[in-house]
Amino acid sequence: MKVFLSRKAYHRIRELIRAVNNLYETGGVLIGYKVLFFYYIIDITVDDNVSNHSKTSFTLDGVQHTEKVKRIMKQYILKPTVLGLWHSHICYDAQFSQQDKASNKSFATFLGRNILSMIIVLFDNHLKMVTYEILPYGKEKLLSKKENKL
Secondary structure, three states: OEEEEOHHHHHHHHHHHHHOOOOOOOEEEEEEEEEOOEEEEEEEOOOOOHHHEOOOOEOOOHHHHHHHHHHHHOOOOOOOEEEEEEEEEOOOOOOOOHHHHHHHHHHHHHHOOOEEEEEEEEEOOEEEEEEEEEOOOOOEEEEEEEEEEO
16 A cells, blocks of 8 residues: 655645644544555645643544535545544654554544554654554554655
8 A cells, every 4th residue: 555645735734733833742634535555645634723732642623623524525526535544743753652543443443444544743853754554443554654854
């Protein structure tokens, strides 16, 4: 499996990480297409509710993000789908916490299919994006590690 991230999605992630100054975790939903052995992320949702943010965890506001997903999907003739979740870590660790694992499994089970889960880490002015494919029973498969200078 290969994962492609559009410039639009990348820039939205980058700007949000800059806006929070890497002081707390943030995240949202990955939107795009899965075709054969490729995932193409065309857009993301971002969290507006600062009360959901902390240094150690991110809680997705399902109602808020569902509305954002609907608005994004209306922009496309060929309707994209929800591919998965993304969130940042404020430390250098791009590994899932136990809470992350439980959330990933729950979301994959809810959708009834494999999902993507992306961890974003900012360090030394570099944005590291680590993407996993999560199976509905919770198994994780590393798909990509990308690092870009901000």
